[in-house]
Amino acid sequence: MPYHCRLTIVTLGAIAAAGSALAEPITFAWTPNPQTPQVDVALQNGYFEDAGVELDLVAFRTGREGFEAMLGRQVDVTFMAEFPAAVGALRGQDFAVIGDLARFTGSRIIVSRAAATVEGPQDLQDLRIGTTIGTNVNYFLDGILREAGVEAQVIGAAPTDLVPALARGDVDAIAPFPSFYAAAREAIGDDYAELRAPGYEAHFILAASPEMTTERGVDLDAFMKALARADADVRADPEAAMEAVAQSMQGAVSIDQLGRLWQDLDIGLQLDAGLADLLAAEGDWILEQGVVRGEAKGSDAMLEHFAPEALRRAAPEAVSLP
Numbered sequence: 402m403p404y405h406c407r408l409t410i411v412t413l414g415a416i417a418a419a420g421s422a423l424a425e426p427i428t429f430a431w432t433p434n435p436q437t438p439q440v441d442v443a444l445q446n447g448y449f450e451d452a453g454v455e456l457d458l459v460a461f462r463t464g465r466e467g468f469e470a471m472l473g474r475q476v477d478v479t480f481m482a483e484f485p486a487a488v489g490a491l492r493g494q495d496f497a498v499i500g501d502l503a504r505f506t507g508s509r510i511i512v513s514r515a516a517a518t519v520e521g522p523q524d525l526q527d528l529r530i531g532t533t534i535g536t537n538v539n540y541f542l543d544g545i546l547r548e549a550g551v552e553a554q555v556i557g558a559a560p561t562d563l564v565p566a567l568a569r570g571d572v573d574a575i576a577p578f579p580s581f582y583a584a585a586r587e588a589i590g591d592d593y594a595e596l597r598a599p600g601y602e603a604h605f606i607l608a609a610s611p612e613m614t615t616e617r618g619v620d621l622d623a624f625m626k627a628l629a630r631a632d633a634d635v636r637a638d639p640e641a642a643m644e645a646v647a648q649s650m651q652g653a654v655s656i657d658q659l660g661r662l663w664q665d666l667d668i669g670l671q672l673d674a675g676l677a678d679l680l681a682a683e684g685d686w687i688l689e690q691g692v693v694r695g696e697a698k699g700s701d702a703m704l705e706h707f708a709p710e711a712l713r714r715a716a717p718e719a720v721s722l723p
Contacts, residue, residue: 426455427613427624430467430479433649434580435662436605437480437502439670441645443631451630452623463560465536468608472496477613478624483604483676484537487683490706491693497614497708498606500625500719501672505603507665508541509576511585514592516573522549522598529554531563531572535692540683541601542576548600564588579603583658602667604676614708621711629715632670639663672712673721677703 431440443449449456461467464481471479472494480502489496510530512519517528522545532539534557546553556572563575568588574596577585586593613621635642643659654662680703687693704722713720 425617425620426457427478427620428457428459428476429624430459430461430470430476432460432462432480433646433651433653435646435650435654435659436505436579436666436668438635438642438646438668439502439628439631440480441649442634442642443627445645445648446631446634448627448630449624452627454620454623454627468496471608471610474610474612476610477617478607478609478621480605480607482537483606483680484540484683486606486608486706487680487687487703488693490680490698490703491684491687491695493695495611496706497609497611498672498676498706499609499614499621499708500607500628500670500712501604501676502607502628502668502670503605504667505579505605505665506667507579507597507662508538508601508603509582510542510545510574510596510598511567511577511582512574512594512596513567513570513589514594515589516570519574519594519596522546522596523551525549525553525574525596526551527553528573529556529571530574530576531556531558531566532576533558533560533563533578535687535690536578537601537603537683538576538578540686541603543686544600545596545598548598579662582662583654602679604679606676609708614710618711622714625711625715629670629712629719632716632719635668639668670712670716670719671721672707672709672719674700674704674723677701677707 459476465485467479468481468485470476486498530553532542558566560578563577564581564584566572567575643656646659647656677700681700684698688697709720709722
């Protein structure tokens with residue numbers, strides 16, 4: 402079940418300033434996390450209020466669940482990694498990608514030294530590697546194995562079960578979501594080792610319902626205006642942004658941990674064709690794995706699910722699309 406948190410952040414002055422932008426609240430599927438500091442800063446500094454936006458925040462365990470809720474019109478805007486958008490496009494579902502908040506460039510496979518010595522992808526041969534099947538980390542792992550021309554025993558597990566499985570020795574290595582890297586290091590201590598491989602960046606995106614990009618376009622403009630204002634603050638003062646994220650996460654991540662994580666995080670609102678290319682590549686992989694049945698969609702077809710207008714009005718320099 403999602404956790405509902407209603408934020409009443411609208412003042413009479415904001416209503417007068419925003420006019421029709423306050424026709425109804427925006428229900429936003431978002432959970433405090435290290436990768437979207439723009440949201441934390443906008444909330445902390447009252448930028449949504451300034452833009453005349455009333456937010457109804459709904460937290461889901463995964464981005465995929467938030468995406469499904471948006472498809473079912475339970476929420477208006479959702480935050481997620483890019484992978485569910487590739488699945489949704491293949492299924493012909495109706496949604497719009499409206500922004501790309503950050504890109505994570507530090508994806509890795511975590512190995513227990515007690516089980517194996519891994520100096521490169523070729524050393525993954527025949528290892529038992531846990532991951533969450535049918536997700537972007539599974540896509541990342543499969544790409545590494547294919548590029549190296551090796552085979553491993555890929556074992557599916559829920560995200561929260563991977564670190565315990567590694568600690569128990571049930572698997573030799575794991576390809577988890579980035580939010581579990583610190584837990585893995587703590588769980589296996591001196592046995593911790595990691596393998597990084599280039600070629601994949603996880604994108605943390607925003608997607609919206611069709612109504613938000615059509616009849617509620619004024620509301621979406623106000624929402625993106627607040628995020629663009631916060632985005633500029635994050636670039637200007639990343640230390641303050643880290644403080645906002647740490648406070649939002651209520652101690653679940655420290656400033657030091659954020660500093661290390663952000664070394665691999667390209668933070669900044671954007672929307673470009675590179676994201677469409679990635680979605681097309683992921684779509685091909687999804688079809689090959691049999692996760693979804695359908696026809697392949699190239700980059701141009703993926704771009705049909707992009708709605709850059711609100712971001713372009715809020716921050717013209719952030720949009721680079723044909």
